[in-house]
Amino acid sequence: xxxxxxxxxxxxxxxxxxxxxxxxxxxxxxxxxxxxxxxxxxxxxxxxxxxxxxxxxxxxxxxxxxxxxxxxxxxxxxxxxxxxxxxxxxxxxxxxxxxxxxxxxxxxxxxxxxxxxxxxxxxxxxxxxxxxxxxxxxxxxxxxxxxxxxxxxxxxxxxxxxxxxxxxxxxxxxxxxxxxxxxxxxxxxxxxxxxxxxxxxxxxxxxxxxxxxxxxxxxxxxxxxxxxxxxxxxxxxxxxxxxxxxxxxxxxxxxxxxxxxxxxxxxxxxxxxxxxxxxxxxxxxxxxxxxxxxxxxxxxxxxxxxxxxxxxxxxxxx
Amino acid sequence: xxxxxxxxxxxxxxxxxxxxxxxxxxxxxxxxxxxxxxxxxxxxxxxxxxxxxxxxxxxxxxxxxxxxxxxxxxxxxxxxxxxxxxxxxxxxxxxxxxxxxxxxxxxxxxxxxxxxxxxxxxxxxxxxxxxxxxxxxxxxxxxxxxxxxxxxxxxxxxxxxxxxxxxxxxxxxxxxxxxxxxxxxxxxxxxxxxxxxxxxxxxxxxxxxxxxxxxxxxxxxxxxxxxxxxxxxxxxxxxxxxxxxxxxxxxxxxxxxxxxxxxxxxxxxxxxxxxxxxxxxxxxxxxxxxxxxxxxxxxxxxxxxxxxxxxxxxxxxxxxxxxxxxxxxxxxxxxxxxxxxxxxxxxxxxxxxxxxxxxxxxxxxxxxxxxxxxxxxxxxxxxxxxxxxxxxxxxxxxxxxxxxxxxxxxxxxxxxxxxxxxxxxxxxxxxxxxxxxxxxxxxxxxxxxxxxxxxxxxxxxxxxxxxxxxxxxxxxxxxxxxxxxxxxxxxxxxxxxxxxxxxxxxxxxxxxxxxxxxxxxxxxxxxx
Numbered sequence: 001x002x003x004x005x006x007x008x009x010x011x012x013x014x015x016x017x018x019x020x021x022x023x024x025x026x027x028x029x030x031x032x033x034x035x036x037x038x039x040x041x042x043x044x045x046x047x048x049x050x051x052x053x054x055x056x057x058x059x060x061x062x063x064x065x066x067x068x069x070x071x072x073x074x075x076x077x078x079x080x081x082x083x084x085x086x087x088x089x090x091x092x093x094x095x096x097x098x099x100x101x102x103x104x105x106x107x108x109x110x111x112x113x114x115x116x117x118x119x120x121x122x123x124x125x126x127x128x129x130x131x132x133x134x135x136x137x138x139x140x141x142x143x144x145x146x147x148x149x150x151x152x153x154x155x156x157x158x159x160x161x162x163x164x165x166x167x168x169x170x171x172x173x174x175x176x177x178x179x180x181x182x183x184x185x186x187x188x189x190x191x192x193x194x195x196x197x198x199x200x201x202x203x204x205x206x207x208x209x210x211x212x213x214x215x216x217x218x219x220x221x222x223x224x225x226x227x228x229x230x231x232x233x234x235x236x237x238x239x240x241x242x243x244x245x246x247x248x249x250x251x252x253x254x255x256x257x258x259x260x261x262x263x264x265x266x267x268x269x270x271x272x273x274x275x276x277x278x279x280x281x282x283x284x285x286x287x288x289x290x291x292x293x294x295x296x297x298x299x300x301x302x303x304x305x306x307x308x309x310x311x312x313x314x315x316x317x318x
Numbered sequence: 319x320x321x322x323x324x325x326x327x328x329x330x331x332x333x334x335x336x337x338x339x340x341x342x343x344x345x346x347x348x349x350x351x352x353x354x355x356x357x358x359x360x361x362x363x364x365x366x367x368x369x370x371x372x373x374x375x376x377x378x379x380x381x382x383x384x385x386x387x388x389x390x391x392x393x394x395x396x397x398x399x400x401x402x403x404x405x406x407x408x409x410x411x412x413x414x415x416x417x418x419x420x421x422x423x424x425x426x427x428x429x430x431x432x433x434x435x436x437x438x439x440x441x442x443x444x445x446x447x448x449x450x451x452x453x454x455x456x457x458x459x460x461x462x463x464x465x466x467x468x469x470x471x472x473x474x475x476x477x478x479x480x481x482x483x484x485x486x487x488x489x490x491x492x493x494x495x496x497x498x499x500x501x502x503x504x505x506x507x508x509x510x511x512x513x514x515x516x517x518x519x520x521x522x523x524x525x526x527x528x529x530x531x532x533x534x535x536x537x538x539x540x541x542x543x544x545x546x547x548x549x550x551x552x553x554x555x556x557x558x559x560x561x562x563x564x565x566x567x568x569x570x571x572x573x574x575x576x577x578x579x580x581x582x583x584x585x586x587x588x589x590x591x592x593x594x595x596x597x598x599x600x601x602x603x604x605x606x607x608x609x610x611x612x613x614x615x616x617x618x619x620x621x622x623x624x625x626x627x628x629x630x631x632x633x634x635x636x637x638x639x640x641x642x643x644x645x646x647x648x649x650x651x652x653x654x655x656x657x658x659x660x661x662x663x664x665x666x667x668x669x670x671x672x673x674x675x676x677x678x679x680x681x682x683x684x685x686x687x688x689x690x691x692x693x694x695x696x697x698x699x700x701x702x703x704x705x706x707x708x709x710x711x712x713x714x715x716x717x718x719x720x721x722x723x724x725x726x727x728x729x730x731x732x733x734x735x736x737x738x739x740x741x742x743x744x745x746x747x748x749x750x751x752x753x754x755x756x757x758x759x760x761x762x763x764x765x766x767x768x769x770x771x772x773x774x775x776x777x778x779x780x781x782x783x784x785x786x787x788x789x790x791x792x793x794x795x796x797x798x799x800x801x802x803x804x805x806x807x808x809x810x811x812x813x814x815x816x817x818x819x820x821x822x823x824x825x826x827x828x829x830x831x832x833x834x835x836x837x838x839x840x841x842x843x844x845x846x
Contacts, residue, residue, distance in 0.1 A: 012526060019816050026824050034828070134325045148828045149835060152778040 031144040033158055034151070040167040052169025053089045053108045057311065061112040062303050063088040064224070065173070066105050066215070067120025067231075068096040073280040074231040075118075077172035078318040079290035084298045085305030087315055090173030092120070097128040098211035099136035105215055106140065109222040116301050117219045118229045121245045121256075122236050124208045133207060168314055176283045183234050183270040183278035191278070194239040195261055201243035209248070216254055225301060228256040232263050232289065234270060234278025257296070259289065266292040319361050321504060321840050322590045323543060331358065332594075339598065340524055347521025351499060351598065352491055358500035359463055366462040369431065373424055374494045377472045378487070380420040381479045385486035387413045417480040421473055428469045431461035436682030463844065464503035466679060470629050471497055475511045477633055484511050492519045501594035505587045505843040507605045508625040514600050522599030527808070530815060532596035534804055537822040538793075539589025544830035545786040547583035548839050550575045553775040555837070558743055561753045566761035568771060569753050573740035578787060580739060580842060581609070584623070587841040608794040613727040614704075615696045615734050626679070630672045638668035662701050669698050684747040692738055782829055 039051040053061065063086065065075050071092040080088040089112075091104040101123055108114075139146040183191075204212070219226035228249050230237060237260045249256035259266065266288050270278060273285030281289055297303060306312040319326040335354040339347050359367040391409035395402055429437075435458055475493070478484035487493045496515040502508075522528075557564055557572035564572075585606040595602045605624050612618035619627050638644060644667055651660035677690015711718050718724075737754065744750030765771050772780070796803050807818055832838065 015526075015812065019820070022816070023820050023823065026820055027827065030824060030828060131319065131324050131326050134329065138325065144827060146833065148830065149833060151828055 027142050027144055030148075031142050032163075033144075034147045034154070035143045035163050036147060036150070037158065037161045037163050038167055039165040051107070051165070052167065052171075052173055053091055054111060054165035055168050056089065056112065058111050059113045060087060060306075060312065061089045061108075061114050062086040063116045063118060063297060064105065064108050064112065064114045065090045065092060065118045065120065065229075066096075066101040066108075066123075067092045067118075067229075068101075068123055068126065069094045069175075069280060070122045070231045070233055070236060071118075071120035071229075072173075072175045073177060073275065073282070074286050074289050075293070076174055076176055076283075076286045076290040077315075078174075079287055080294040080297075081307070081315050081318055083291055083294040084303065085307035086294075086298065086303035087306065087312065088172070088294075092173065095126070096123060097126055097132065097136075098123045098208060098215070099128065099133045102211050102215050102218065103136055103140050105218055109218060109224070113222060114224045115303060116297060117215075117224045117226050119212070119215055119226060121228050121230045121241070122233070124204055124212055124245060124248075125202060125241055127205065128207060130207065133211070170314075170318070172315075172318070174286075176286050177275050177280075178283045179275045180272055180282055180284070181275060181277045182272070183274055187234050187278055188270055191234040191237070191260075194237075195263075197239055199239045199243065201247055202238065202240040204244050204248055212248065213252065216252060226254050228254055230256075230258040230260055232260050232266070232268055232281065232285070234274070236279060259293070262292070319358075321362075321844060322587070322594070323540070323841065336524065336597065339521075344521045344523070348491065348495055348519045351518065351521075352495045355495065355498040355500040355503065359498060359503055363460075363462040366460055369427055369462050369465065370468060370498055371494075373427065373469060373472050374490075374497050376423050377420055377476050377497075378490050378493050380416045380476060381486035381493075382488065383416045384413045384476075384479050387416070388482065413480055417476055420476045424469050424472050424476075428461075428465055431459070431465060433678070433682045434458075464505075467502065467504075467506045467508055468497045470508050470626075471510075474508070474629060474633060478511060487511070487515065489519070495519065499595075499600070501591045501598075501600075502602065505584065505591065505841055506623075506625055507588065507591065507602050508629050509602055513603055514595075517600050518598070520599065524597060524599070528596055528599060530819070531804070531808060532593040534807060534815075534819055534822075535593030535596060536590050537593075537819055537826070538804070539586040539591075539593060540826050540830075541786075541822055542582040542586030542589065542790060543841075544826050544832060546783065546790060547579045547586060547842075548836060549779050549783055549786075549831035550579040550582075550775075551831070551837065551839050552779060554579055554743070556774040558745065558749075558753075561749065561756065564756075564770075564774075565765055566757040566759070567763050568765050568774065569740075570736075570757045570761065571771070572774075573736045573743075573753075573757075575783075576743045577736055577739040578790075580743075581606075581622075582790060583839070583842045587843065608798045610732065610735075610791075610794065611728065611798045612731050613724060614700060614731055615693060616700060618731060618735060619693070619697075626676070630676060634675055635668045635672050638671050639665065644668065658705065659702070665701070666694075666698050670694055673697075680742070685741050685744050685750050688747050688750065689738060689742045692741065696734055696738075779831070786829070 039054045053064070063080070065071050065088060069092070071090060072094065075088060075090050077088045077090065080086060089108070091101075091108050093100065093104070096104075101119070105117065135145065216226045228245055230242065230245065242258050242260070246256055246258070248254075263270075268281075268285055268288055273281055273288065275282035275285075306315065319331060321327065331354075335350065338350045338354075342350055356367060356370075359370060387409055391405060394405055394409075398405065475484065475496070479486045487496075492515055493511075495518050496509075496511055499514070499518060554572055554576045557568055558576070561569055561572075588605045592602045592604070603625055607621040607624065609618050609622035612621055644664060647667070648661050648664045651664045654660065655663055673690040673694035674687075675690070676693070677687045680686040680689065708718070711723075716723060740753060740757075741747070741750035744753055775783075793803065807815055810818070
């Protein structure tokens with residue numbers, strides 16, 4: 001290669017870098033402009049419930065829960081607080097996929113140092129594409145890719161307002177629902193039969209394995225104990241899934257709690273405790289489940305009791 | 319990764335291919351492209367990509383077979399002084415057998431994978447008339463991405479070899495790359511061997527100019543698709559999915575917006591394909607030339623999906639028109655109906671073959687069949703009406719080149735196009751007829767006045783469409799008037815031209831119809 005060719009190559013590389021840098025700068029500026037200015041859905045925030053944790057005072061959350069609707073409908077922070085006085089925040093969203101769970105967990109860990117992170121395992125079996133994972137990753141760093149549609153509600157004040165989390169979620173991320181739809185008898189028989197049987201494991205695909213691992217790593221880096229949890233669900237749970245998660249947890253040295261094996265101890269009555277035929281728990285089921293879980297976690301991880309502490313006033317009001 | 323319009327393609331696949339293409343020696347570059355092309359097809363179609371390999375092997379072997387026959391012919395011709403015509407005819411017949419075998423094999427695969435179910439459905443009532451039933455339901459294993467496109471390219475190669483306008487390629491890799499190159503495999507253009515094979519195989523180095531040309535063209539393609547096409551999908555999908563709920567006005571707008579959606583989707587994808595080709599030093603033929611400025615339906619098809627129209631012209635229309643029976647029929651018709659209408663009447667045979675093929679090429683469905691035959695009728699009848707219209711205008715002193723008359727013809731052509739696209743997009747021929755009837759019998763502007771129309775697409779998306787559709791129109795208008803906007807931009811200095819590129823990209827990022835609230839739409843012609 002001649003000196004002239006080398007110089008041209010260097011020039012081309014510098015120009016390419018300049019273009020890339022200019023594009024990145026434009027994306028970052030646009031991200032800042034279009035990002036919702038507070039953590040409330042009224043300001044265009046998607047999955048605002050999971051972002052409520054951003055407004056919680058720093059390092060006040062003891063347990064963080066990530067997962068999909070199963071977690072959203074099962075963990076009742078009010079019950080945990082009332083029973084044992086520790087704080088549990090539900091960073092879950094409907095039909096959440098593992099990459100989104102990872103994003104929510106990462107966001108939560110920016111401001112909080114929980115002792116325990118509960119990862120609900122239904123997500124592990126919800127398939128997603130690499131395209132979805134890549135987009136999710138990019139959206140973490142370039143919010144314009146997530147919030148670009150806010151051009152519809154863009155205001156001049158967005159040009160100068162800095163994003164700030166100001167909205168305190170009164171439900172601490174949970175979405176507890178009251179309706180009742182009893183489980184079909186056959187479904188229940190099948191579910192209860194499975195509990196006693198051991199069988200083959202359902203496959204955890206490459207994407208699931210990767211993102212579950214990333215979530216566990218993120219917990220460990222933040223000094224939190226990751227715990228895989230399967231909440232009771234007649235519809236979504238199976239012995240094959242239990243075996244798969246159990247094997248994964250064992251391989252990675254992570255604790256696994258399958259509450260489907262403890263429905264009697266929890267006191268669940270599937271004729272009254274589900275909102276939709278055994279898929280999700282309702283308020284009655286969530287209360288029993290949370291009562292059982294609050295003791296289980298406290299006994300296992302020795303969580304603090306903050307009741308009476310003025311710094312936790314919003315929890316007293318639950 | 320399902321198309322060019324995915325992050326995996328833009329941020330991972332393409333940069334990796336560009337990097338590998340740049341760092342390897344020039345003689346290896348074509349193999350990098352071949353590997354990338356098969357990887358691209360494999361990611362989308364999995365093992366079905368084997369059919370593409372079968373087609374390649376088939377036309378490669380048959381092409382060489384035809385070449386060998388012609389070589390033997392030439393040897394023999396060199397030895398004799400008399401009877402050359404008989405020798406030529408004899409060898410031509412042998413070569414034709416291979417050609418026919420190639421055409422039957424390749425279209426056979428295409429029909430088996432894409433159309434067997436449709437033909438079985440069509441045949442079922444016919445068999446029923448005789449008291450027979452279709453013996454078994456036809457299983458579907460799917461088809462590899464781009465099968466309609468690469469099959470037509472393969473057949474064109476084989477016919478050109480037979481016609482001796484293209485030499486048979488002894489380089490299997492070059493032929494394989496010509497057929498499978500990833501920028502055209504989704505939606506074309508349907509390039510000819512003589513247009514791209516050589517330049518693809520050369521492995522030209524990527525230079526700054528070509529890089530910018532390609533990236534600008536790609537950015538424009540992304541803009542057309544994400545700013546216009548995918549946004550209009552909200553309206554189109556809603557209306558065509560449940561047309562029973564809407565009045566004729568809403569449906570008519572649906573036909574118009576679908577036509578614009580299809581144009582921006584397809585021509586946008588072509589911009590990306592052509593831009594991708596330019597990155598690697600390959601100039602694909604243009605597939606669109608401002609089609610909405612056409613004065614007749616016939617002209618529209620010379621400007622819309624140009625490479626498909628050219629394929630049908632070269633490999634169906636002319637061979638049928640110039641076949642002995644048709645020529646004989648033309649002579650008879652000329653005698654009976656005169657020199658003007660006689661040939662026109664017989665040209666209907668070739669035209670019918672073209673439009674039957676065109677309709678079926680678009681898909682296995684009665685609406686596609688209708689779509690093809692609709693254009694056959696419009697264009698064929700147009701041939702009869704045109705001389706009378708010309709005479710009428712002349713008699714009444716009307717200047718056919720006057721602006722108002724051209725606009726009138728343009729509007730008439732647009733109406734023809736909108737009606738055609740309505741049937742094309744309808745879920746079935748029955749739905750198409752019902753929607754068209756509703757436009758005729760239940761046309762009303764009430765839904766626009768009372769805001770019902772916004773149930774199909776939000777006000778904000780309408781507003782964005784009203785901004786970006788005129789921009790596409792102005793862009794096309796500039797080209798129609800001979801202003802090459804892209805070349806003008808390319809001639810600007812480094813900072814200005816890249817600032818324009820970043821501005822286009824940022825407009826797509828901010829206003830693009832993607833993410834929450836939108837449904838990702840794979841390139842629409844990729845299904846054909």
